[in-house]
Amino acid sequence: MGFIDFTSGQVLTADQMDLVMRQSVMVFDDSADRNTQLSGVLAEGMITYLKDTNTVEQYDGSAWSGIDTTISEINAKAVNYDLTTDAGATYTLGTADANTYLQLTSAATLTVSTATDFATGDQVSVLADGTALTITTDGATLAGAGTSTTSGSFTVGNQYEAVSILCVGTDTYRVIGNISVVA
Numbered sequence: 001m002g003f004i005d006f007t008s009g010q011v012l013t014a015d016q017m018d019l020v021m022r023q024s025v026m027v028f029d030d031s032a033d034r035n036t037q038l039s040g041v042l043a044e045g046m047i048t049y050l051k052d053t054n055t056v057e058q059y060d061g062s063a064w065s066g067i068d069t070t071i072s073e074i075n076a077k078a079v080n081y082d083l084t085t086d087a088g089a090t091y092t093l094g095t096a097d098a099n100t101y102l103q104l105t106s107a108a109t110l111t112v113s114t115a116t117d118f119a120t121g122d123q124v125s126v127l128a129d130g131t132a133l134t135i136t137t138d139g140a141t142l143a144g145a146g147t148s149t150t151s152g153s154f155t156v157g158n159q160y161e162a163v164s165i166l167c168v169g170t171d172t173y174r175v176i177g178n179i180s181v182v183a
Contacts, residue, residue: 025049025056031064093165098122107132109153114139118167125164128156134182135165135175144175153182 004016022043028034030052038046044061056067085103092111093102098118104110107130118124126133135142136153144154154175156163163177 022046027051031057034064092116093118093124097124098167099124101125101127103127104130104133106130109134109136111135112137112140112142112165112173114171116140116167116171116173118173120167120169123164123166125162126156128159128161128163131159132156135163135179137173140171140173142173142175144177145179145181147181154179155182 004019006012006016018041022041022045025047026034026038027049028037028051030050034048034050038048042059044059046059047067048057048059048064049055050057056069057064058067081101083101083103084097085105086108087105088108089106090109090111091102091104092113093116095117097116099122102110102124104126110126110133112135126135133156134153135156137150139150141148141150142152142154143149147154157178157180161178163175163179166174166176168174
């Protein structure tokens, strides 16, 4: 079976319509009705819907089997809405800071370390409530504002701004927000 691109006004042949029908979801009252109507024309890959059981089934070339239409699991990052407040002059991100909010209330330096050990996709949202915030690294790769560094720093634009630090790979982080590279 292939794909046919019909044009407006084209006369459809029985073979073309058979091809279309074999690629659609066909609706039947029950399996007996389906088996009667499709007798002699079964083809691997056919899909049917049975009204009596509200099930979708597929034909594998020798038998019909149900298609699982339930969603049993949705994988999503757990977001911890805990807020950690710190008034110190220095703060080093740790694994426990992943997927949380961090409020720094003093002029501070925030270090992203190779020991931070976030999993890819983890992030921390940082609220810069102090008068100045510098984000630095001690070997982890930090990237943002057009720069990637393993030894440099970024400053957050203004007091009361928020930035996110997202782990994009082992010891590799993006700083997202209003930041500037420290010269």
